Amino acid sequence: MSSVLHLNVVTRVHGEGATEVRALRDVSFRASAGELVAVMGPSGSGKSTLLTLAGGLDAPTSGTVSVEGVDLATLGNGGRARMRRTSIGYVFQDFNLIPALTAVENVALPLELDGVRTRTARAAARTALDEVGIGDLADRFPDHMSGGQQQRVAIARAVVGDRRLILADEPTGALDSETGEDILRLLRVRCDAGAAGVLVTHEARHAAWADRVVFLRDGVVIDETGTDAAEGLLESGVTR
Amino acid sequence: MSRPGAGRVTSWRLALRIAAREALRARGRSVLVLVMIALPVLAVTAADVLIQTQSVSSVEGLDRRLGSAAAQVVVPAEGRPMIQAFDPYDGNTSDGRKQEPPAAADISAALGGARLVVERTGGVDVRTDKGYASADSVEVDLRDPVAAGLVDLTSGRLPQDAGEVVVNRALLDKGYAVADRLDIRGKDAPSPVIVGVAESPELRTYPYVAGPVGSLGVSAAYAGGPTWLAAGGPVSWETVKDLNAMGATVLSRAVIEDPPPASEVPAEIRSWSSGSDNAVIAAVALVVVMALLEVVLLAGPAFAVSARRQSRSLALMAASGGTPAQTRRVVLAGGVVLGGAAAVLGVILGIGAGWLLVPVVQRWSSTWFGPFDVPWPHLLGVAAFGLASAVLAAVVPAVIASRQDVVAVLAGRRADRPPSARSPIAGVLLIGGAVAMAVFGTTSGDTGAFLIAGAAILAVLGMLFIVPVVVIGVARLAGRLPLSPRYAARDAARHRTRTVPAVAAVAATVAGVVALGIAVTSDEAENRGTYTPTLAMGQAAVTGYGLKPAKWDEIEDAVRREVPDADVELVLAAAGRGSSVQITAPHHRGPLLETMTENFGSSILVAGAVPSVVPGVSAADRARADEVLARGGVVAFTDDRVDDETAVVRRGHERVTVPAAYVRFTAGSYPPLAAIVPPAVAERLGAETSTGALAVTGTDISATQQENLSEAISAVSRNAGFYVERGYQADQGTKIVQLVLAGLGAVLMLGGTLTATFLALSDARPDLATLSAVGASPRRRRGVAASYALVVGFVGAVLGAVVGFIPGLAITVPLTAPAYSDTGPFLDVPWLMILGLVVGLPLVTALIVGLSTRSRLPMVARLE
Known part of the structure; x- marks a missing residue:
């Protein structure tokens, strides 16, 4: 199984001296195609830092982050941005749709940013919205949609253009439990279709949707469950 | 705190505290608003300081005009009783019949036995390399203690007798040096010697000369009436009025420094100064309103963003029992805090900028400025303007913030309400009103x-x-x-x-x-x-009136010297002496021309062809006119339709009928002459001819040549001038x-x-x-x-x-x-x-x- 995302002995330190915070310490982590990995841990354990590093929004203090075999550090800011347009999809707790754009425009955004012609991009976006079940709301603005609908738009935006890595940061945090389950089911479907998914959550029942669960505390992987646990433990053992 | 008044004060205090914290927190935005409001305040303050410093008030200018005298007494109208403002320069007029002008002794007696020193102010022309330059002049005994302060001696010494003068730096720059003799036009006695450099307290770049009475040959009549500086005790307004009755105006130090009530000024004089006040006030009001509007609009977005940034805390305030009024107050307080700070900052920096700019602006001014002057009452108004603009800019965001949907804000939705459907109608109505107005x-x-x-x-x-x-x-x-x-x-x-x-x-x-x-x-x-062109396009000519032939020869020499490449053509005119030449059309009623000027010394030129310098004649008309002149006929200019082919030319009892061309000037030109007659006709009528102008042709004349030639010609005669027609500039x-x-x-x-x-x-x-x-x-x-x-x-x-x-x-x-x-x-x-x-x-x-x-x-x- 090829790993779409690979964090190799990654450390991220925020600040200096007295205010230094080690958000992640020597963490190694893989996510493969067709696999949904849940990352769990209490507040401040480094879950979100892991996601921002995986998406190239932030750079590690040491160690390497590779997506589809490419070390993100070797790409410039522009290259990492291209990566996010073509390979990586983000889903946030607060949806983070752009209120000035309609649903279909929000979904078409990564394609348009990548230079795809508007008409083509919108067609692809409509298909993606159909896939998440809200094709009829395509021309609405986010302010006129429910939370669940907005999160579906966000997922459609994360997968549009056949992106193979989906990074979801507490995607159900702002939703009621039933809607939340629907959203997770959608993520599961995308992974079964061949994407690699990383789901950051602090709710154990959401982790049930995942193939594998990684536990973080104070920036260190303290436990791993699931099919590839042995490989993960082995790697973390090697680095100690 | 149950008293309503106290509650309001507390509420404002809270609002101001929140606003001040917010201003410190959002530094970028605060600086933006500060700059936007402080800049116009600064600019207006600096300009006001400069204007006040540059203008010399009556009190500030006393030493310049009086030296150390108590008063200056002028008898301007041959003894007619006078009425005057406190400062006679602000207004004075004669009021009554001519009477015996007061003698120095009478004035001295009226002033309680004050010592009088004769002063004559006026102007002289001094010879320069190119011609003559004008200079302001004063004749007074500069060594008399009463004259201390009238001039500022910078080098050399003060003149001791009528053969010596002091001049300012600007006059030296005209080509003189200390120890030179100053060549003054029209002065018979020997030219005075320059013994020192003294600056006028007023004129900076204009030539100025001062010397004892008689040194410059300024006549008492030319100086606006006999003038004395009075050395003695303070001169009261009562004494001023007594002297007015005797036929003198008085500039009294005591009256200017401590003026009596304004009602003491005669009503006739008072009305002089209040002419255009309403227009000025209206113009100032317009400028202030427009500036206020502009600043409010520029600063408005900053407060709108501030209010949005605060919207969550404001919504929380509302959720925990705050009233809309309190919410409004918090946003308005932002305007008060930033506006106040900007106003103070702008005024302080503006005064500083004005102080720094005074010497810079002084370099561009031809007169010396007064002392540094900070007009506090004005600046208070300017600061209030700054504060008001900030508060006004915060009003709309404050009202919107107080009406915000608390639930929507706390839920994180962040858009404005849809606009009112009525507002565009109001806008169209207002614009319609503006069009009508x-x-x-x-x-x-x-x-x-x-x-x-x-x-x-x-x-x-x-x-x-x-x-x-x-x-x-x-x-x-x-x-x-x-x-x-x-x-x-x-x-x-x-x-x-x-x-x-x-x-x-x-x-x-x-x-x-x-x-x-x-x-x-x-x-x-x-x-x-x-x-309206004075000459035909591209032509140049020297014109003059009442000049003797010798002067024209001198002028011609000057032209050949300054513009050697040019051809000089005499433009002859029928001289006005004796009876004048008159031309009438046999079948035309009324005058040929309604109005006319005499640009070439006379209304009738004597020439065999239309001189090239005459403007406003089309090429076709020119050819027709030249043809008639060649046949011995005349050219008559008209602004009417004339179908005649002949004209009757008269001078006194002489009268001839000759062929004629009637020519209309082209549109937009003002007739510069009435007719052109050939030399033969002029001779037959016995009309004298003399030079009316010199046409300078055959070359392009540069601006420098024009300036030099003008200066040279003015040295020959004040009644001659040089003009180059360059079209509309x-x-x-x-x-x-x-x-x-x-x-x-x-x-x-x-x-x-x-x-x-x-x-x-x-x-x-x-x-x-x-x-x-x-x-x-x-x-x-x-x-x-x-x-x-x-x-x-x-x-x-x-x-x-x-x-x-x-x-x-x-x-x-x-x-x-x-x-x-x-x-x-x-x-x-x-x-x-x-x-x-x-x-x-x-x-x-x-x-x-x-x-x-x-x-x-x-x-x-x-x-x-």
Whole structure:
């Protein structure tokens, strides 16, 4: 199984001296195609830092982050941005749709940013919205949609253009439990279709949707469950 | 705290505390508002300080005019009783019959036995290398203690007798040095020797000479009446009035320094100074209102963004029991805090800037400034203006904040309410009112200009109500645009509290520039349209009147010396001595010409062909006229239709009938002569001929040559002048005004757009972070910023240009077609400038914004 995302002995330190915070310490982590990995841990354990590093929004203090075999550090800011347009999809707790754009425009955004012609991009976006079940709301603005609908738009935006890595940061945090389950089911479907998914959550029942669960505390992987646990433990053992 | 008054004070204290904290927290935005309000305050303060320093008040100028004397007494009207203002220079007039002028002894007695020193002020012409230069002069015994302060001796010594003078640096620059003899025109006695350099306390760059009585040959009559400086005790207003009755005016130190009540000034004099006060007040009020509006509009977006940033805390305040009034107060307090700080800062820095600028401006001025002067009452008003503009800018955001939907804010939705459907109707009504007022203004004479200016303000206010609808319309149309402009247009429409004032600020600026631009260009068109050439285009001539032939020879020498390449042709005129030559058409009634000037020394020229210098004759007419002159006929100019082929030429009892060409001057020229007769006819009538002008032809005359020749000719005679017809020359001042207008418009437009754009960018931080997360390249931020600037600049410029036409078109009527004139109205729209404003400037602004925006997108560790 090829790993779409690979964090190799990654450390991220925020600040200096007295205010230094080690958000992640020597963490190694893989996510493969067709696999949904849940990352769990209490507040401040480094879950979100892991996601921002995986998406190239932030750079590690040491160690390497590779997506589809490419070390993100070797790409410039522009290259990492291209990566996010073509390979990586983000889903946030607060949806983070752009209120000035309609649903279909929000979904078409990564394609348009990548230079795809508007008409083509919108067609692809409509298909993606159909896939998440809200094709009829395509021309609405986010302010006129429910939370669940907005999160579906966000997922459609994360997968549009056949992106193979989906990074979801507490995607159900702002939703009621039933809607939340629907959203997770959608993520599961995308992974079964061949994407690699990383789901950051602090709710154990959401982790049930995942193939594998990684536990973080104070920036260190303290436990791993699931099919590839042995490989993960082995790697973390090697680095100690 | 149950007392209502105390509650209000506490509530304001709380609001001010929150506002001050918020101002410190959002430093960038606070600095922006501070700069925007402090800058105009600073500029006005500095200008006011400069004006007050530059102007010399009666009290400040006393030593310049009196030296150390107690009073200056002038007998201006041969002894007629006088009435005067406290300072006779502010107004004085004779009031009664001529009587015996008071002698020095009488005046001295009236002043309680004061010692009198004769003073004669006036002007002299001093010889220079090129001709003569004028200089101000004063004759007084400079060594007398009473004259101390009249001049400021910088080197050499004061004159001791009538053979010595002191001059200022400006006169030395005309080609003199200390120990030279000063060559004064018309002075019979030997020329005085320059013994020192002394600056006039008033004149800086104008030549000035001072010496004892008799040294300069200034006659007492020329100096405006016998004048004395009085050394003695203080001269009271009662004494001044006594001397007025004797026929003298008095500048009294005691009266100026401690004036009696204003009612003491005779009513006749008092009315002199209050002539144009209303017009000035109206103009100042207009400028203040427009400036206030502009500053309010520029600062408005900053308060709108502040209020939005605070919206969560304000909603929490409301959720925990705060009233809408309290919410409003918090936002308004932001205006009070920033406006107050900006006002104080602006005034202090403005005084400093004025102090620094005084020596700089002094270099450009021809007179010496008074002492450094800080006009505190004015500055208090200027500071109040700054404070008021900030508070006004905060009003709309405050009202909106107090009405916000608490639930929506706490749920994180962040758009403005939909606009009222009534507001565009109000806007259209206001603009309609403005049009009506402007049209009325074009028909109502003197007050018209003020009505039109009022219409301008009304139109800008009306436009404010229309801007939201236009912004929303632009957003609707943006669906097909590429991502960045689409995002910018939609975001602008969603956040109208910050977009509308910014667009309106740009629009108000553009409206002002367009209106003034149309006015200035049309005024220029009127000047060009009503310009009458003195000579034919490209011709040059020396003209003069009453000059003896010897003087003309001297002038001709001067022309050959200064413009050696030129041909000099004599233009002969029929001399006015004895009976004059008259020409009539046999079958024509009434005069041939209604009006005429004599540009060439006489109304009748004597020549065998039409001299090339005569303007306003078409080529065909010229050929026809030359042909008739060659046949021995005359050319008569007319402004009527004359079909005759002959003319009767008379002088006294002599009379001949000869062939004639009747020529009309081309449109737009003013007849410079009545007729041209050939030498034979002049001879037959016995008319004398003399030189009327010298045509200088055959070469282009440079500006330097023109200046040198003019100076040389004025040395020969004061009644001769040299003129080169270069056609209509646009006033340099007009061009400068246009440039300043365009520059000011550009700066204000850039300011308004930049403010709105950077506030929008800071407001759009979460959106930009999202864009980054879904893969926007760093350049995208620049694209969004430039698009935002383009939307604000373009919408504002188009609206402003449309609105600016209302007062712009209207003002051309009173400006170029005044009631008493029969020309105009002239209308010339500066399309190029308007195109530049509407298309060019928004693009340039967008480019500047795009280039100056940080390209880094927000890379937040945890996206909120």
